[in-house]
Amino acid sequence: MSAALDTAVAALMKRAVETAILPRYQQLAADQVTAKAVDDMVTIADTDAERILAEGLAAILPEATIVGEEAAHADPAVLERLGDSLCWIIDPLDGTNNFAAGKPPFGVLVALAEHGVAVGGWIYDALTGRVCSAHKGKGAFLNGEALVSRTTGQEPPVAAISLVFADPVRRAALQQHIAPHYTLVDIPRCAAEQYPRIVTGINDVSIFERTLAWDHAAGVLFVNEAGGKAARPDGSAYRVDRHLEPGLVAAASPALFDTLAERLARL
Known part of the structure; x- marks a missing residue:
């Protein structure tokens, strides 16, 4: 199940990036960027990517509720779903300030939670296509290869x-x-x-x-x-x-x- 889920989620994240995000990179018009709060903004790429991800994740696991960053901004009541028995959590464009300024890094974050605890996580780098994934109790992976954390070895850290x-x-x-x-x-x-x-x-x-x-x-x-x-x-x-x-x-x-x-x- 984990391998199949990884393949499906990564493919969906890639589609969202290639369809909604990268075509707008360094191409945003002024009316495609909106301030949500001080030092926090949303772009047309955020909203379009969230729509693609929400629709795709609903198809992968129809029994899971969905909490997207932009949906929660529009309606805070969405946050009540975070403790559901199964819940997708979406950041459709992480690093929006960087993206809007036309510089890296930026990416997409997706997690799957059970009763408030994350049991699956996927991190997609929009410019390199790097995929980080993890499943609770089953390890972490970088581009499909098992990953063990390492320190820099520097002192001070x-x-x-x-x-x-x-x-x-x-x-x-x-x-x-x-x-x-x-x-x-x-x-x-x-x-x-x-x-x-x-x-x-x-x-x-x-x-x-x-x-x-x-x-x-x-x-x-x-x-x-x-x-x-x-x-x-x-x-x-x-x-x-x-x-x-x-x-x-x-x-x-x-x-x-x-x-x-x-x-x-x-x-």
């Missing part, structure tokens, strides 16, 4: 820390008490890129403040199934039906997670 959604006090605390222990690198503003970086030896750890299901469900599962650790800072599991709670840490190894979590607990 490499950290990508998202401060965009941190309040000023927390931002200052992170900069003062956490940042000095790591080699800091820019965040890609794209979870579809950030999570693969954590397990492929590019980054060691990452801190996220906002933890929306469509941004993190697939990536958290991918990191954990690869042998890294992604969880709430207190070590509790990330649940998609509690995605409005702040704070998430992802690390290339459990040891790196524990060290960072201990530092965060002292803030």
Whole structure:
């Protein structure tokens, strides 16, 4: 079932990218971009890709409900489905700000959850066609090959820390008490890129403040199934039906997670 599901979901993601996203890359007109909130936008590529994905995923597993980022923005009541017995979660264009600016990275995220827990995750890089996938208890895969998380091996470890959604006090605390222990690198503003970086030896750890299901469900599962650790800072599991709670840490190894979590607990 897992292999067949991977093939079907990856093919659908590729179709959405090639049909709705790439033809608009660096071709967007001003009226095809709309601000949803401060530092958050939606494009015609987002909405068209979500439609394609929602229709296709409904055909793959008709018994699953669907929560798409743009559908939830239009009607917050959609979020109540995140705890359903079976639920598809869609980020039709992750990294929209990058895409709208005509630069990489950007991709597509899809997850499948059971009763609020992600059991399947797929991450598609729009420009390279890279596919990351994971199934709960069955491992993580990169382009179909089994993947085991590896660290950068650098000291201090490499950290990508998202401060965009941190309040000023927390931002200052992170900069003062956490940042000095790591080699800091820019965040890609794209979870579809950030999570693969954590397990492929590019980054060691990452801190996220906002933890929306469509941004993190697939990536958290991918990191954990690869042998890294992604969880709430207190070590509790990330649940998609509690995605409005702040704070998430992802690390290339459990040891790196524990060290960072201990530092965060002292803030």
